[in-house]
Amino acid sequence: MALKADSKKIKRWREERQWSQEHLAELAGLGLRTVQRVEKGEGASRETLMALAAAFDVDVSALCIDPEDEAADIAQARLAKGFAAARLGLFIHLASYVLGMIVFAAISLGEGYFVMKWPMLWWTVGVAAHIFVITLVWLVARFGDAK
Numbered sequence: 001m002a003l004k005a006d007s008k009k010i011k012r013w014r015e016e017r018q019w020s021q022e023h024l025a026e027l028a029g030l031g032l033r034t035v036q037r038v039e040k041g042e043g044a045s046r047e048t049l050m051a052l053a054a055a056f057d058v059d060v061s062a063l064c065i066d067p068e069d070e071a072a073d074i075a076q077a078r079l080a081k082g083f084a085a086a087r088l089g090l091f092i093h094l095a096s097y098v099l100g101m102i103v104f105a106a107i108s109l110g111e112g113y114f115v116m117k118w119p120m121l122w123w124t125v126g127v128a129a130h131i132f133v134i135t136l137v138w139l140v141a142r143f144g145d146a147k
Contacts, residue, residue, distance in 0.1 A: 004065045005049055007041040013056055014039075028055040079141060090134050097127045 014024050025035045028051040038044045038052065046060070053060045100123060104116035 004067070004070070005038050005041075005044040005052075005063055006065045007039050010052060010056075010063060011039045024052075024055060028052050083138065083141060086134055086137065090130055093127060093130050097123060 014021070019027075021035045021039070022032055024030075025032045028035070028048075030048060030051055034044075034048055035052075038048065044052075049060050049063050053063055056063070101120060104120050108114050108116045
């Protein structure tokens, strides 16, 4: 069964000790290609991890990624990506709002009276609602986990 090795930690520990991949492979009794695959993030057998743990003089669990931590990191990354997309949508909305207000003002000036006041008013309400929703989502995401 392939375990999920913490490839970044293994590489960092090797570099902190100033070991080459060849030296680590020799210490662990593994092939160079195996060490390269593990550091690249590919699956590793339990025996490979046990050999690496012996070379680093640590427990095998120290070289593995905790599935719960990994799931939490993935969920956090998805949340951040979703919020970034929502923020981008807001910025696009704001940019189109500014352009629209310029066009509406030009139309109103051309007509001689303030003919575009209602579209301007309701678009402003829509932008304000969009800002409110994004702010609310941000507040819930930021302070909702502080249970």
